[in-house]
Amino acid sequence: MKINSSKVFFLSFMIVGVMICLCSNNWLFIWAGLELSLITFLPIMQSKFIVSSESIMKYFLIQSISSGILIMGLMIILMKLMNNSTIMTTAILMKMGVAPFHSWIISVVEPLQPLALTLILTISKIAPLMILSFTQISISMIVVITLITGSVLGLNQSAIKKLIAYSSIFNLGFMIAAIKNNYIWLTYLIVYSLLIVMTIWVFNKINSIYINQLIFNEELMVNKYTLWINLLSMGGMPPLMGFSIKLMIVEFVISKMMITNLFLMIVLSTVVMFYYLRMTYLTLMFYSYTPKWSVSSVKKMPSLVIVINLIMTPLVLMIKALN
Structure with missing residues (x-):
């Protein structure tokens, strides 16, 4: 637009x-x-x-x-x-x-x-x-329903925008769980918003609306690597940027002894990671014309996105250790 x-x-x-x-x-x-x-x-x-x-x-x-x-x-x-x-x-x-x-x-x-x-x-x-x-x-029950809805209902979706919407619903469950601590949920929202912006930018770059279109998409390999890193980060894979914000929420939930919410967050995060990995698998494994190790062109913006995702969590942990 x-x-x-x-x-x-x-x-x-x-x-x-x-x-x-x-x-x-x-x-x-x-x-x-x-x-x-x-x-x-x-x-x-x-x-x-x-x-x-x-x-x-x-x-x-x-x-x-x-x-x-x-x-x-x-x-x-x-x-x-x-x-x-x-x-x-x-x-x-x-x-x-x-x-x-x-x-x-x-x-x-x-x-x-x-x-x-x-x-x-x-x-x-x-x-x-x-x-x-x-x-x-108390909105603990809303947190439980939101986590289950955002993770389970996203499994049978093939439209990328709907998958992103269900991912947003799932992550809202994390934010609502820490709603009494303004610093934590606001930090989570800012970092997750940055990840959403980068992910939508990549999908717009490769011009895909449905998951199956990722198979036939022959865009630059670096864009697909960027999408892969972003989706892993949104799923909370260490040491990427998304892991740092999920770690904050987990520490807060443990401090409040919300054991049921903690269990659901950890288990359902694996379900969300499944449909993230499904998209990245279709993106990378079916790249038919170019070998996986051959990247014909390296763009500045995708490379910057990958670097930000990789260094954010170590940087946060280092700052926390120094303080």
Whole structure:
């Protein structure tokens, strides 16, 4: 998708809406920031595909309904009709696309262009996660359902965008598990967003929509190596960058004695790694025209992505040891 002045305008105001949510101490301004992000994100979702209109309408309806539920929950709390924030939490979970409210995001991501897909999986999650960190009710069951949904339901998917969406749902389970520690979930979100950006960039570079297309794709081998490293990093393979953030979450969960969540995180991470490896196997093993050891051209950007993934975890551990 070409970045013209209109896209820059709407993207700027979407970021402003997120900043309003982060910087406000008033629930009304937080809600206004959410609505500003919603309205300015809709034009960014527009693409040449006919189904993009359907995707925009679904996104608008879901976000509008969840905003209405959020306002209703605020009114109930202000009128002291209910002491807990169950209704508000439900609205925020619906906005994020967390299981069991995940069905809409799977159908919305299919026709999106790379920029809109990146935004809906990264920046649009910041404000709802921040609001969720204010709530006081226990969401351990939501973490369990999200981890199971994101890992198991991704096994039978052949569309790459849907796989990335299920991966995002699975990683939201990790973030929600550490939602009471703002430093940990924000660091996780930033690093995971960087991995999402690099992965979507590679898939856009090799122009693949379905997994089976990776077999017949004869792009530069260095792009396929970059995709392989990125997917391993997203799965949490040491010593790549994704391992460092998963290690932080595991340490936090152990400190809180959340043994069930820890067990599910470790076991289901292997399931997610399975469908990551399935994509990388199809990418690398069926490269028919060029030998595996022959890389005809080395580009700066893919090489930089590989280097960042490889050095990040040792760098983090070294800094931690020095402190």
